[in-house]
Amino acid sequence: MATKVFDSPAAAVADIPSGALLAVGGFGLCGIPDDLIAAIVAGDATDFEVFSNNCGVDGHGLGILLGEKRIRRVTASYVGENKEFARQYLAGELEVELTPQGTLAEKLRAGGAGIPAFFTPAGVGTPISEGGLPWRYAADGSVAVASPPKEVREFRGKRYVLEESIGADYSLVHALMGDTEGNLVFDKAAMNFNPLAAMAGRVCIAQVEKLVEPGEIDPADVHLPGIFVDRIVHTGVQNKQIEKLTVSESKEA
Incomplete structure (x- = not known):
């Protein structure tokens, strides 16, 4: 071996x-x-x-x-x-x-x-789940690429956001x-x-x-x-x- x-x-x-x-x-x-x-x-x-x-x-x-x-x-x-x-x-x-x-x-x-993927409560109700977090800026300071919204589901009365694994x-x-x-x-x-x-x-x-x-x-x-x-x-x-x-x-x- x-x-x-x-x-x-x-x-x-x-x-x-x-x-x-x-x-x-x-x-x-x-x-x-x-x-x-x-x-x-x-x-x-x-x-x-x-x-x-x-x-x-x-x-x-x-x-x-x-x-x-x-x-x-x-x-x-x-x-x-x-x-x-x-x-x-x-x-x-x-x-x-x-x-x-x-x-x-x-x-x-x-x-x-x-x-x-998995569901987690971390980031629910923030740009982490709702999207719009700047991933890349343009040279003029505007946002060139923003994060997309993620799926949010409710389990046992609490909301969770879907995160993909790495x-x-x-x-x-x-x-x-x-x-x-x-x-x-x-x-x-x-x-x-x-x-x-x-x-x-x-x-x-x-x-x-x-x-x-x-x-x-x-x-x-x-x-x-x-x-x-x-x-x-x-x-x-x-x-x-x-x-x-x-x-x-x-x-x-």
């Missing part, structure tokens, strides 16, 4: 083509697959559609791809600390679908579980530990969107800080089973960045 282990991030992402749909794990700069993103940046592929909680920050994570204008569309929960993300969106250079965070998480999970061509995730069969363990808050993004991709590529042999991870400790993971790269300890540093003055005189 062919091994899932790749020698380098570059080798693991080498076949990702221009125009690919990418589900990317992480939250802010926590648990982002930075080495895999850097490997894509080093290549020539472009025109990506990205599904991720946010789009990194200026100069880090997905923000690097964004800064090179190699992302055409983003489905995310918030703009975050990324000024270039906001600039491209407002200038009409980038299409953005803003989605409630819990809805985005469930859209990814449902996609991986083979569920085409299916991506590739998913990129970061894990604390993985074995050569693809079973993954995530560290604390890095478990955020990583398992969900992994499930949503047709081909899942995982970078791991520690790579071990099968059986070295207690089955009870596995957060994501290897059935969802197709490629693994041992990248070592992540060079963790701080998205927003807040300091206070010392109380000492």
Whole structure:
């Protein structure tokens, strides 16, 4: 049987083509697959559609791809600390679908579980369900593309909006530990969107800080089973960045 282990991030992402749909794990700069993103940046592929909680920050994570204008569309929960993300969106250079965070998480999970759509109360009575949310602006600031209205139904006296699940061509995730069969363990808050993004991709590529042999991870400790993971790269300890540093003055005189 062919091994899932790749020698380098570059080798693991080498076949990702221009125009690919990418589900990317992480939250802010926590648990982002930075080495895999850097490997894509080093290549020539472009025109990506990205599904991720946010789009990194200026100069880090997905923000690097964004800064090179190699992302055409983003489905995310918030703009975050990324000024270039906001600039491209407002200038009409980038299409953005803003989605409630819990809805985005469930859209990814449902996609991986083979569920085409689901009903949720989040967004009922807002532009999320009624339509008109700006997806792309024109150069003059007018709305060039707006979101369409979605189906709303009532269940047991409460209204719910229909949301379609997400299916991506590739998913990129970061894990604390993985074995050569693809079973993954995530560290604390890095478990955020990583398992969900992994499930949503047709081909899942995982970078791991520690790579071990099968059986070295207690089955009870596995957060994501290897059935969802197709490629693994041992990248070592992540060079963790701080998205927003807040300091206070010392109380000492």
